[in-house]
Amino acid sequence: MSLKYAVLAALLEGEASGYELSKAFDVSFANFWPATPQQLYRELERLAQDGLVEARFVQQERRPNKRMFTLTPAGREDLRAFAVEPPRRPSAVRDELLIKLQAMEDPEAAHALIEERMTWARGKLDRYERVRDRLLDGRTEDEFLRESDRVGPYLTLLRGISFEEENLRWCERVLAVLKHRVGRG
Amino acid sequence: MSLKYAVLAALLEGEASGYELSKAFDVSFANFWPATPQQLYRELERLAQDGLVEARFVQQERRPNKRMFTLTPAGREDLRAFAVEPPRRPSAVRDELLIKLQAMEDPEAAHALIEERMTWARGKLDRYERVRDRLLDGRTEDEFLRESDRVGPYLTLLRGISFEEENLRWCERVLAVLKHRVGRG
DNA sequence: ACCTCATAGTCAATTAGTTGAGTAGGTGCC
DNA sequence: GGCACCTACTCAACTAATTGACTATGAGGT
Numbered sequence A, B: 001m002s003l004k005y006a007v008l009a010a011l012l013e014g015e016a017s018g019y020e021l022s023k024a025f026d027v028s029f030a031n032f033w034p035a036t037p038q039q040l041y042r043e044l045e046r047l048a049q050d051g052l053v054e055a056r057f058v059q060q061e062r063r064p065n066k067r068m069f070t071l072t073p074a075g076r077e078d079l080r081a082f083a084v085e086p087p088r089r090p091s092a093v094r095d096e097l098l099i100k101l102q103a104m105e106d107p108e109a110a111h112a113l114i115e116e117r118m119t120w121a122r123g124k125l126d127r128y129e130r131v132r133d134r135l136l137d138g139r140t141e142d143e144f145l146r147e148s149d150r151v152g153p154y155l156t157l158l159r160g161i162s163f164e165e166e167n168l169r170w171c172e173r174v175l176a177v178l179k180h181r182v183g184r185g
Numbered sequence C: 001a002c003c004t005c006a007t008a009g010t011c012a013a014t015t016a017g018t019t020g021a022g023t024a025g026g027t028g029c030c
Numbered sequence D: 001g002g003c004a005c006c007t008a009c010t011c012a013a014c015t016a017a018t019t020g021a022c023t024a025t026g027a028g029g030t
Helices: A002-011 A018-026 A037-049 A073-084 A096-103 A107-136 A141-147 A152-181 B002-011 B018-026 B037-049 B073-084 B096-103 B107-136 B141-147 B152-181
Strands: A053-058 A066-071 A092-094 B053-058 B066-071 B092-094
Touching: A002 A018, A002 A037, A002 A053, A002 A066, A002 A073, A002 B096, A018 A037, A018 A066, A037 A053, A037 A066, A066 A073, A073 B096, A096 A107, A096 B002, A096 B073, A096 B152, A107 A141, A107 A152, A141 B152, A152 B096, A152 B141, A152 B152, B002 B018, B002 B037, B002 B053, B002 B066, B002 B073, B018 B037, B018 B066, B037 B053, B037 B066, B066 B073, B096 B107, B107 B141, B107 B152
Parallel strands: none
Antiparallel strands: A053 A066, A092 B092, B053 B066
């Protein structure tokens, strides 16, 4: 149900192909609603059938043809109505690493997993930083927030950034605890 | 696949009924692997069939009968092997509120949603605090970390706590941004 | 000449997760 | 005396998500 609105929200940024959306869902949208390309294509099909998006074929010369999708007025209205309703379900985190950590008996193995997570988090922060630069487009944050019509994308990006920063701080904390335990009984 | 190991990890704390597990998945485990009671009962059935847990019927007088589940050596070994492997999939957050915020045009409505989220986050922090007190059982954190055999449950709890704290900080930030926009063109 | 990567998808099968109802006795509150 | 909530599940139907394979074309490197 929510994927539907995530797709509609993504199309607020303008016309896009399924492939382009799958790129967007790989970076910014992945922070709060991950989706695979297959999910997106299926959802776009449904949305088109329901008249919430409009599809148009684009013939291409040096690339495969594609379909570009745009929000219809009905889609825009549906999204607007969704946005002001309180969420039906609470936010959920699914993190396999934490299951492993919960069960872990071997501090060395735990250390390795945490290090890996930190590398990955730093990579993600780098990518967020690039998305942020593209959004701000040379302006300072204050300028952007004053000028821009829609602050939503920036605020959700901030959530992604603060999540990964906190993630890293927690990892440091875990490493400190584990350090005391390596070589211990 | 991961729910399986989440259940096994939960049973590391000792024998439990499906109902008790569903309580655990409502509080501590919900931070990193949410599951409904129905999912748990189904999973326990499978685990019992695969010989990773053992079930025993317990007749009760003033309450419905129940089945208590214990880890078998095979289950323990399967979990141990899982724990030291790097995660197959990255962590995922699913948060309907962020879809709404991404799409939001109305600062007043956004304000209301964020306030609601803050109330909810404070409630969750309170519950975590109670779980923490029960874990520490009168000891200081340092004492606990030195004495306890398994630090996993404490470290995952810390992740839940730091997640919600960061959540609240981000909410404050969003409110500050929204404040500037209310009553603006 | 071959191989990999990027674009731009589709199809089918399976697993995972959600929702709602039903059963059934016990406890606590006003 | 009634009603809601707690314990402790089970069943069935449904929707969502994952996985892997497949189709095509072009670009760039070795």
